Amino acid sequence: MKVKMLSRNPDDYVRETKLDIQRVPRNYDPTLHPFEVPREYVRALNATKLERVFAKPFLASLDGHRDGVNCLAKHPKSLTTVLSGACDGEVKIWNLTKRKCVRTIQAHEGFVRGICTRFCGTSFFTVGDDKTVKQWKMDGPGYGEEEEPLHTILGKTVYTGIDHHWKDPAFATCGQQVDIWDEQRTNPICSMNWGFDSISSVKFNPIETYLLGSCASDRNIVLYDMRQATPLKKVVLDMRTNTICWNPMEAFHFTAANEDYNLYTFDMRALDIPVMVHMDHVSAVLDVDYSPTGKEFVSASFDKSIRIFPVDKSRSREVYHTKRMQHVICVKWTSDSKYIMCGSDEMNIRLWKANASEKLGVLTSREKAANDYNQKLKEKFQYHPHVKRIARHRHLPKSIYSQIQEQRVMKEARRRKEMNRRKHSKPGSVPIVSERKKHVVAVVK
Amino acid sequence: MMNTTKAAKGLLALSQQEELVDLPTNYPLSASEDEGDSDGERKHQKLLEAIGSLDGKNRWKLPERSEASLKVSEFNVSCEGSGEKLALSDLLGPAKPSPSLAAVKKQLSRVKSKKTLELPLNKAEVDQIHREVAFSKTSQTLSKWDSVVQKNREAEQLVFPMGKESSSFAPIEHVFSDWKARTPLEQEVFNLLHKNKQPVTDPLLTPVEKASLRAMSLEEAKIRRAELQRARALQSYYEARARRMKKIKSKKYHKIVKKGKAKKAIKDFEQLRKVDPNAALEELEKIEKARMMERMSLKHQNSGKWAKSKAIMAKYDLEARQAMQEQLAKNKELTQKLQVVSESEEEGGADEEEALVPDVVNEVQMNSDGANPWMLRSCNRDAKEDEIQADSEEPSEPVVHEISENEGNEKSVEEEDVLLKEFEERRSLRKRSKCNQNAEPVSGQETKDSTSKEVLSELRALSKKLSEENHLSKKQKESSAKTVLLVQEEEPALEEEEPLLLQRPERIQTMEKLEELGNEDCLPSKEPPRAAVEGEQMRRNPQYQLKGKKKEQMISLQNLLTSRTPSVTSLAVPTTVEELEDEVEREQKQMIKEAFAGDDVIKEFLKEKREAIQASKPKDMDLTLPGWGEWGGMDLKPSAKKRRRFLIKAPEGPPRKDKNLPNVIISEKRNIQAAAHQVRVLPYPFTHHQQFERTIQNPIGSTWNTQRAFQKLTAPKVVTKAGHIIKPIKAEDVGYRSSPRSDLSVMQNNPKRHSKHQKQLKKSSMD
Numbered sequence A: 001m002k003v004k005m006l007s008r009n010p011d012d013y014v015r016e017t018k019l020d021i022q023r024v025p026r027n028y029d030p031t032l033h034p035f036e037v038p039r040e041y042v043r044a045l046n047a048t049k050l051e052r053v054f055a056k057p058f059l060a061s062l063d064g065h066r067d068g069v070n071c072l073a074k075h076p077k078s079l080t081t082v083l084s085g086a087c088d089g090e091v092k093i094w095n096l097t098k099r100k101c102v103r104t105i106q107a108h109e110g111f112v113r114g115i116c117t118r119f120c121g122t123s124f125f126t127v128g129d130d131k132t133v134k135q136w137k138m139d140g141p142g143y144g145e146e147e148e149p150l151h152t153i154l155g156k157t158v159y160t161g162i163d164h165h166w167k168d169p170a171f172a173t174c175g176q177q178v179d180i181w182d183e184q185r186t187n188p189i190c191s192m193n194w195g196f197d198s199i200s201s202v203k204f205n206p207i208e209t210y211l212l213g214s215c216a217s218d219r220n221i222v223l224y225d226m227r228q229a230t231p232l233k234k235v236v237l238d239m240r241t242n243t244i245c246w247n248p249m250e251a252f253h254f255t256a257a258n259e260d261y262n263l264y265t266f267d268m269r270a271l272d273i274p275v276m277v278h279m280d281h282v283s284a285v286l287d288v289d290y291s292p293t294g295k296e297f298v299s300a301s302f303d304k305s306i307r308i309f310p311v312d313k314s315r316s317r318e319v320y321h322t323k324r325m326q327h328v329i330c331v332k333w334t335s336d337s338k339y340i341m342c343g344s345d346e347m348n349i350r351l352w353k354a355n356a357s358e359k360l361g362v363l364t365s366r367e368k369a370a371n372d373y374n375q376k377l378k379e380k381f382q383y384h385p386h387v388k389r390i391a392r393h394r395h396l397p398k399s400i401y402s403q404i405q406e407q408r409v410m411k412e413a414r415r416r417k418e419m420n421r422r423k424h425s426k427p428g429s430v431p432i433v434s435e436r437k438k439h440v441v442a443v444v445k
Numbered sequence B: 001m002m003n004t005t006k007a008a009k010g011l012l013a014l015s016q017q018e019e020l021v022d023l024p025t026n027y028p029l030s031a032s033e034d035e036g037d038s039d040g041e042r043k044h045q046k047l048l049e050a051i052g053s054l055d056g057k058n059r060w061k062l063p064e065r066s067e068a069s070l071k072v073s074e075f076n077v078s079c080e081g082s083g084e085k086l087a088l089s090d091l092l093g094p095a096k097p098s099p100s101l102a103a104v105k106k107q108l109s110r111v112k113s114k115k116t117l118e119l120p121l122n123k124a125e126v127d128q129i130h131r132e133v134a135f136s137k138t139s140q141t142l143s144k145w146d147s148v149v150q151k152n153r154e155a156e157q158l159v160f161p162m163g164k165e166s167s168s169f170a171p172i173e174h175v176f177s178d179w180k181a182r183t184p185l186e187q188e189v190f191n192l193l194h195k196n197k198q199p200v201t202d203p204l205l206t207p208v209e210k211a212s213l214r215a216m217s218l219e220e221a222k223i224r225r226a227e228l229q230r231a232r233a234l235q236s237y238y239e240a241r242a243r244r245m246k247k248i249k250s251k252k253y254h255k256i257v258k259k260g261k262a263k264k265a266i267k268d269f270e271q272l273r274k275v276d277p278n279a280a281l282e283e284l285e286k287i288e289k290a291r292m293m294e295r296m297s298l299k300h301q302n303s304g305k306w307a308k309s310k311a312i313m314a315k316y317d318l319e320a321r322q323a324m325q326e327q328l329a330k331n332k333e334l335t336q337k338l339q340v341v342s343e344s345e346e347e348g349g350a351d352e353e354e355a356l357v358p359d360v361v362n363e364v365q366m367n368s369d370g371a372n373p374w375m376l377r378s379c380n381r382d383a384k385e386d387e388i389q390a391d392s393e394e395p396s397e398p399v400v401h402e403i404s405e406n407e408g409n410e411k412s413v414e415e416e417d418v419l420l421k422e423f424e425e426r427r428s429l430r431k432r433s434k435c436n437q438n439a440e441p442v443s444g445q446e447t448k449d450s451t452s453k454e455v456l457s458e459l460r461a462l463s464k465k466l467s468e469e470n471h472l473s474k475k476q477k478e479s480s481a482k483t484v485l486l487v488q489e490e491e492p493a494l495e496e497e498e499p500l501l502l503q504r505p506e507r508i509q510t511m512e513k514l515e516e517l518g519n520e521d522c523l524p525s526k527e528p529p530r531a532a533v534e535g536e537q538m539r540r541n542p543q544y545q546l547k548g549k550k551k552e553q554m555i556s557l558q559n560l561l562t563s564r565t566p567s568v569t570s571l572a573v574p575t576t577v578e579e580l581e582d583e584v585e586r587e588q589k590q591m592i593k594e595a596f597a598g599d600d601v602i603k604e605f606l607k608e609k610r611e612a613i614q615a616s617k618p619k620d621m622d623l624t625l626p627g628w629g630e631w632g633g634m635d636l637k638p639s640a641k642k643r644r645r646f647l648i649k650a651p652e653g654p655p656r657k658d659k660n661l662p663n664v665i666i667s668e669k670r671n672i673q674a675a676a677h678q679v680r681v682l683p684y685p686f687t688h689h690q691q692f693e694r695t696i697q698n699p700i701g702s703t704w705n706t707q708r709a710f711q712k713l714t715a716p717k718v719v720t721k722a723g724h725i726i727k728p729i730k731a732e733d734v735g736y737r738s739s740p741r742s743d744l745s746v747m748q749n750n751p752k753r754h755s756k757h758q759k760q761l762k763k764s765s766m767d
Helices: A036-053 A365-380 A385-392 A398-423 B002-020 B037-052 B088-095 B099-113 B123-154 B184-195 B207-215 B218-247 B251-275 B277-296 B305-314 B318-335 B343-356 B359-367 B373-393 B399-411 B414-448 B453-479 B483-517 B524-540 B542-578 B583-595 B601-616 B640-646 B689-697 B707-713 B743-748 B751-766
Strands: A058-063 A069-074 A081-086 A090-095 A100-106 A112-117 A123-128 A132-137 A151-154 A161-164 A170-174 A178-182 A188-192 A199-204 A211-216 A220-225 A230-237 A241-246 A253-258 A262-267 A276-279 A285-290 A296-301 A306-310 A318-320 A328-333 A339-344 A348-353 A440-444 B158-160 B718-720
Touching: A036 A365, A036 A385, A036 B689, A069 A112, A069 A328, A069 A339, A069 A348, A081 A112, A090 A112, A123 A161, A170 A199, A178 B743, A188 B743, A199 A241, A211 A241, A220 A241, A220 B123, A230 B123, A241 A285, A253 A285, A253 A296, A262 A285, A296 A328, A296 A339, A306 A339, A365 B707, B251 B277, B277 B318, B305 B318
Parallel strands: A112 A161, A161 A199, A285 A328, B158 B718
Antiparallel strands: A058 A348, A069 A081, A081 A090, A090 A100, A112 A123, A123 A132, A132 A151, A161 A170, A170 A178, A178 A188, A199 A211, A211 A220, A220 A230, A230 A440, A241 A253, A253 A262, A262 A276, A285 A296, A296 A306, A306 A318, A328 A339, A339 A348
């Protein structure tokens, strides 16, 4: 007698260790899994809804300053340390995990105009309204020691900004002119100026470290080369640029935060047309900082909100605001690209998530896979009207909302007027100027 | 006035330059020097005048003022009449031939080649040039990043931080090297530590440890270590070997090992007997004791758990059987006495036994092993009888039936057997005759029609089966009451088989019908016998005939529709052969027809519209589940009743918009509910709607993709690790060489900066 029975290879159903997940054989025959598009569409829709449900970006507020926060600085080696300078000359060092201030220094009289850390993270520099540049140790003073700066440099004019070189012991200040200092000397080793106006900020290029960018109150952005000790080029925009920030992954791109509510991303080799005009703010943009991945940047505005823009999009993907947050003066994206900090007028530093609906903490691999899948689904179905509507929906404060409406009307009116003018004048006499070209007044060689 | 002064100045400059050029000591500029000072002065004056007149305005006046000179000499130079500027070459022209003037000529030509310096540019312009140069240089160096940026933008996935992080841990001593105790508490703690001579810095050993280290001499330590090493190596080797041997799964190997051991034991025993008989005796006793123990125990008696399980498996598994045998053999071996047995007696006994066993037993055992020996004889007889019957009927009767019969009979009592046999014989005879009657037409058919041989053989087999079964059933009825059930089961089977029997006339009829339909030529020779068959069949079972005809008619109607055309065409072939002349005309017609084949627009449109209407009509929903509540299978279909019950009729939709518009088709495909979910405009990066549709239609979920593909499809574009600092991209990261000199040093070596800086310093000092 012969008995026939099913025989299977144990490798197909026996797991190697008991920690493995039980193997589930699957049949991928497409006829067994019909309606793939509708099912994925529903999944995408649900993922989008859940994203909005879980979008809770606000993490913490660090309070302790007794005046508006004027400047922020990241620690180059530690993710948990943040430095902030206030309008009353006080500098505070914060521990982000504890959400506590660990050290307070009365650094200047008047505003702390700028703050920057040394590339090694052992000391930091501040400039203030009292015409001084001060270098401080990152660690607190020892027992029985006084809180004193390592060095103090007395200048002749007010310094309005400072930035440290990314590799060398040199830093740059701005005010009446751009000065480059050796840390060991009390005189600038080089000062560069082009025109006579107060320069509001100066920034070193993080990749090609000898390049500097500055913006002055006569509406221009000037680029400098430190090695050749000369300015390179100047671009004049419609309105004043408040600050610039270099892209940390793309050596020649920088973004300028402008008073005309827009941000402009430039390729420094071709300044006559910005690569992208980012518009969504309804008031002057005061600060901008790049994500360390170089894919996005965050901007702080006078309209009491911060916005996150993708580098290659002209519209923001996210807007953060709270009821109590006033004019945001400074903003920073943390070096692990997960968080955003902003300092505002009403003396608080706020900590936000860079991705509003991201889960904090450790994710299991299955959670991660589900998350990735949901992200991809959202990306895949992003053009479908329902998904788009939900993904785009944001609640805004009434002031911003009404401002947006108003500006839309104004813009439409302007467009209509221009169209009418074009219609009633000689063909070709009123040319169509693209939005990107409109805002650049001149490029000076 | 201004012009003259200018010219004078130019000349002065020229003369000064001449002065600068160190002339040779003997100055042989001209022979006029020899002639005298006055003459020389005059001539010089004239030259001055001439040169002064070089300016354009008073060029024409000058010759008027001058005195007429009669003497034309090489020293009396005037540009009178020429109306051209005095050129240096003119002056040098006459001096050409004399070689003594070569030096002067050289000097003059040098003067000629010197140009006046251009005015320096103003500072703003200079700065601009500097800036432009610097800018172009910088943008050139920056453009090396183009490819990197492009690559990063197009990358499928970017993982940050990009470069490999070098995790360097500084030893604790280095970390604390700078640190000093300052507060009183710290100092106290340090004092305590130092008192105990606890190591704080580099070699983390207490003095005691150090001393112990120093205690053993180096050689000793080395020897000791080598010994230990060897011992450890050996141990590990033996361990590994034992483990390896233990791991060997081969039974054969273990058997050999065991055998080897046994052999060795025997050898030892032999030796022991030789050397020490007493000890050998003890050993022997031991063996005896083991035998006794074995006899007492049930260890190798096939009674353990393992043996029982093997017994179950023994039926199917040869190995299990062998294992059991082995165990028994072992038992035997162990229980065997170590005495020599007389073999002759046993052999004889065995022979006798063999002789006693009759041939029949062997036979039966050959036929069917395991049969009851008490039943052997009757069985045999039965079998023989059956065989005879079978021979009379059909030589190739299946043997299986025989066996089954045998088994059935085995149950009955022996005494009844004879009687039963008689009955059976009689009944079987009767049955056979009946069957033959039934099968008569078949046999007749066989003679007539060669083509339906298969059917016949089938039928014959079936009839035989039937007769046998009948025969069997009758037999069993009589033999026992139990079999009633069996018969009942078999009766429906009989009924079922009836249609099989009746299938035959149908088949033949179809053939006939086919013949009737048209092709009389096909099988003309077979017609008469077929008719005869028909007649016979009609006579025998007219009912069936009628039924068959009806069925045939129904089928033929359908057949006619479908099968007409080919027959017609086949008929048409010979006609075309006949009418060769008309062929050309017909071809032309055909061509025209073909050419305008698609021109029947109205008909086409109507057809299209009809199709559209058909397609847009809501479809009925059929919810029948085949096999639910009834038998299911390949050719079975759910009953009509069930289908009726589960068919949901679609509701009549609203009237079509183009119902009263005969010339229009209005598509009603657009679904308003669905449209709200559909993308209206082709999104930006796509250039064609098909591209977009394809991206949407490819599912990315794990439901439709394998795990690997799913992971690949859902890989995020940017991956960042929590808690890792992402630094700006560096030239080294992407394989570029960064400049070895720091920006600061380059800057400090820049001469331009120095000058500027100095200027600034000066300025500041001035202030």
